Amino acid sequence: MAEFILFMHDDAVDTAIATDHNLWAQYMASLHASGRFDGGSSIGTGTVFRKGRADTAAATVISGYLRVRAENADAARRFLVGNPVYEAGGTVEIRELPRP
Template identity: 65%
Template structure:
């Protein structure tokens, strides 16, 4: 089983769907029921920091993340179904978290 992180972007076409608390509640309940959900959160403002460089504001287009487990990237894509941002026409980035 591999670990994946899903990043929700702030580009949903239908904001009412993407921001619907009831839809998020149903979606998160389904993730929990899968037994392959390891948490997530909204993401607030931040900075880009580099040694010897001035801080810059972090990109504001990533608004939250979810961590899930799946056999493959293709299998992880099943967690897109029901995601309010995805269902609202927005972008959900799916990335594998390499084992260390």
């Protein structure tokens, strides 16, 4: 079983859906029920640091992340269903966590 992180971007077309607490509660309940949810959190704004360069605001605003387990990347896509950011037309980026 592989591990994945779903990054929710702050670019939802319908912010009312993306931030609806009831929709998030339903979605989180379905993640917990799957038995493949390993945590997550909302994320605040950030700053990019590069040695020898001026600090800049993060170019992509990531509003939160979820950690899940799935057989492969295609199977991890099933966790998009019901995700309020995704359902609101926003971006959800799925990244595999490589095993050492």
